[in-house]
Amino acid sequence: MRIAILATDSDPRGLSRLVESGQERGHDIVVLNILSCSVSVSSEKSCVHYEGQELENNFDAIIPRIDVPHTDYGFTILRQFEAMGYYIADTPLALARGRDKFRCFQHLVANKVPIPMTGFAHSKEDYDVIINTVGGPPLIIKLVEGTEGVGVFLAEGEKEARNIIWTLHQLNSKIVVQEFIKESSGEDIRCFVIGDRIVASIRRKATDGDFRANVSQGGAADVIDLTAEEKRVALAATKAVGLNIAGVDLIRSKNGPMVIEINTSPAFNGLEKATGMDIPGEIYQFVEKQAKKHKKSGATSASFVQKLIDNVSNLRS
Numbered sequence: 001m002r003i004a005i006l007a008t009d010s011d012p013r014g015l016s017r018l019v020e021s022g023q024e025r026g027h028d029i030v031v032l033n034i035l036s037c038s039v040s041v042s043s044e045k046s047c048v049h050y051e052g053q054e055l056e057n058n059f060d061a062i063i064p065r066i067d068v069p070h071t072d073y074g075f076t077i078l079r080q081f082e083a084m085g086y087y088i089a090d091t092p093l094a095l096a097r098g099r100d101k102f103r104c105f106q107h108l109v110a111n112k113v114p115i116p117m118t119g120f121a122h123s124k125e126d127y128d129v130i131i132n133t134v135g136g137p138p139l140i141i142k143l144v145e146g147t148e149g150v151g152v153f154l155a156e157g158e159k160e161a162r163n164i165i166w167t168l169h170q171l172n173s174k175i176v177v178q179e180f181i182k183e184s185s186g187e188d189i190r191c192f193v194i195g196d197r198i199v200a201s202i203r204r205k206a207t208d209g210d211f212r213a214n215v216s217q218g219g220a221a222d223v224i225d226l227t228a229e230e231k232r233v234a235l236a237a238t239k240a241v242g243l244n245i246a247g248v249d250l251i252r253s254k255n256g257p258m259v260i261e262i263n264t265s266p267a268f269n270g271l272e273k274a275t276g277m278d279i280p281g282e283i284y285q286f287v288e289k290q291a292k293k294h295k296k297s298g299a300t301s302a303s304f305v306q307k308l309i310d311n312v313s314n315l316r317s
């Protein structure tokens, strides 16, 4: 197959693994840097240009690997590919739901997936109410679009909580305030989900007294067997936002597993290191199957295009 990876250069190791694994499976892999793509649309003709040249419409599949700093531009390019009838491994709608932490929580709750109590507000006064709603300090404050543990804070007291919230607010950073699940003891579980399967799961443990278990923050990782309930929750979470490829972060609370985050275009280097698995190989296995089905279903029929347009206009859902 001819497969395009829509990415930036923020994860060169992950990207080269994806390229290498795709080539090993006999695919023709093309890396499209999001920032070198441009789009032109009109009622007669729409197309994507790459480095100024019109792209021939000959990809069997597109795998998005859009990082946080390029969310808006990346999703715009991806929407164009989607509107042109390409098979894409994850839709911009699902990616947008996963990328915004609060929006993601709203979808999870609507689908009865357990999460810690979480709040979102605009004014100083309303944040005071939310601090109480999540059970008061110690509490967690997170950037809505944060990742890899950067922008996740633990506030031990009320004054500290107000200071962090207000400083981030002044900097125009969107945040969520969340109940601190103390009993998780600096551990979380990363479940790598592809389609309706959990292909790998690792437990990550914070080091040096940190409460964040992210490997990028120094956390250690080992392979873990999930309980039946943890599996159910991780799969239900992925389904709730409509993602195909997701990194679901769970924590063990006294009330059972809770989802603290769903990562779109999740990194897999740490996971491969801990499990010895070929994660890109698993991604391609899924993409190959889905891309074939997509062709059979007649991707560019008028009703299909209308469905895509509806999806795009529902992007706020």
Ligand SMILES: Nc1ncnc2c1ncn2[C@@H]1O[C@H](COP(=O)(O)OP(=O)(O)O)[C@@H](O)[C@H]1O
Binding pocket: 116, 140, 142, 146, 147, 148, 149, 150, 151, 152, 178, 179, 180, 181, 182, 184, 186, 187, 188, 211, 212, 213, 214, 249, 251, 260, 261
């Ligand atoms: N509500 C919480 N209670 C306890 N620990 C938490 C909570 N939320 C996050 N953490 C810890 O902080 C880490 C980073 O939080 P997460 O929501 O996954 O954001 P990021 O996108 O930065 O990975 C988690 O891996 C977990 O160890």
Ligand SMILES: [Mg+2]
Binding pocket: 148, 149, 214, 249, 261
């Ligand atoms: Mg996380």
